[in-house]
């Protein structure tokens with residue numbers, strides 16, 4: 083069988099890839115890689131050139147074969163594709179575990195570090211340091227008994243985390259709400275009401291039946307004029323998978339959470355960390371537990387007065403004391419009253435071709451690059467476009483696919499991912515290729531896709547990630563582009579680039595009215611700008627509540643007293659909550675980010691990276707936001723360096739000092755008088 087996945091160069095032959103190609107290709111590549119790894123691990127005199135470079139090449143090749151598979155599964159999903167994709171996941175995970183727990187390989191890296199360390203370049207040393215760190219974090223150095231225990235703990239954790247998700251999902255799916263009185267539905271949009279009516283009809287009931295999915299929940303608590311309806315939904319939502327609320331005790335995550343915290347702590351202790359937060363920080367930019375806690379507390383101190391003022395104003399506007407289930411509703415109403423410009427209205431001004439032209443122009447101006455479209459490249463759908471980046475002297479830099487609009491069988495959300503990573507090795511070179519994926523409303527009759535301003539910000543965000551991947555100058559795949567970048571620093575380029583979507587000059591260039599061709603008028607522009615910091619204080623405090631709760635339960639865990647989940651949440655709320663939350667709220671029981679996903683002891687990363695981005699952008703504001711010299715320094719110190727250097731060193735080189743939280747507060751329009759530097 084001529085398997086297109088096994089010939090991934092120069093670009094994947096997307097139209098020829100079939101589900102039946104996937105598992106055979108992956109089995110073949112993984113078997114070859116295993117054989118090679120085994121040989122390399124026992125090389126008599128290991129050197130960077132004879133062991134690490136070939137391993138980097140293997141890593142590059144494996145990613146190159148697998149990347150189109152994961153990508154297709156996300157953008158043109160089908161049952162057979164999903165089955166083939168899932169069949170490969172355990173194969174890959176086993177390969178990675180065996181690699182990071184291989185003692186001979188670990189020893190080879192150690193030998194190379196000792197013998198050659200001093201002569202190697204910065205990127206090469208990072209490759210070795212990252213690898214040694216990952217070996218240790220996988221438990222390679224432990225004695226047999228502890229190693230075995232570590233493996234068991236990790237396996238149990240993955241099962242518990244998955245159980246946590248299942249409980250939330252089952253609890254969410256199990257709840258419905260029947261409405262008999264049409265008056266209860268006032269404020270809800272037609273589409274939602276129609277769906278509920280059809281559901282009732284299917285169940286042979288009168289009236290309307292609502293489910294508890296995220297869009298429905300959000301719509302009810304922001305739009306429903308009926309307070310009892312909002313309350314019913316709020317209670318069901320905020321007690322999911324817990325011992326409280328309408329489904330009390332069914333799918334209760336309490337024991338699951340307790341066990342997850344206990345096992346995470348045990349895993350950390352096996353590797354000699356004091357707690358799981360410390361273990362998690364081993365791969366992050368933030369250095370220590372106190373540093374993260376202080377960072378969050380500083381922000382909370384500064385944002386709290388603004389949040390309190392916003393909340394007081396909201397209650398004045400509502401003319402009453404607000405309950406938790408009222409906040410979304412009155413916030414929406416206040417926003418509508420204050421800003422006459424709506425996202426839907428803005429669509430007429432942001433046709434996709436115009437936005438892209440203005441976006442590329444902005445990047446070209448800043449970074450001295452050229453971006454042009456190339457036709458005839460094989461793609462997975464006729465909507466997809468392909469663009470190439472060149473330097474000013476017309477040297478190729480990299481390229482990217484753009485899949486901008488929503489369609490059936492495409493995963494929701496927006497993201498940037500690696501198709502091909504940059505490498506320059508003795509075995510060959512490759513330029514980076516990225517996927518930029520969004521889910522904008524598709525083109526309509528006689529007009530191209532029209533974006534809301536939220537969409538525009540999303541596009542700039544993903545393009546920022548894309549620049550990080552494409553402008554890299556690192557030669558070794560494991561630390562090139564976004565690879566090997568600390569979790570809490572990876573959102574720096576994306577959040578940084580969002581700022582340009584709010585710049586008046588850029589707004590002028592990316593907007594063009596559907597009929598008149600006029601750019602966004604000045605009054606609409608200033609209305610739009612004003613929405614940026616609306617309720618920034620309240621939003622900041624809410625994020626900080628999640629972040630502090632997450633970090634504390636991981637940092638302060640003691641086996642003898644258990645997780646103290648409810649107590650910790652109460653303490654955090656006591657310090658930082660501004661909007662009310664009833665005693666029976668059990669949001670932690672469905673907080674998948676930290677109990678099921680990769681944000682454990684890492685929720686703070688959102689705010690952390692936001693500070694880096696805001697502070698970096700202030701450097702641009704100081705010199706003029708289109709200053710070529712500043713942009714070049716940003717590329718040289720940060721964007722081009724990938725994971726090849728310490729993110730704090732990189733930031734300090736660019737900014738001349740450490741990051742300052744006050745930059746973010748200024749961006750949010752919050753007075754930062756109370757923050758000590």
Ligand SMILES: [Zn+2]
Pocket residue numbers: 543547573576
């Ligand atoms: Zn992002």
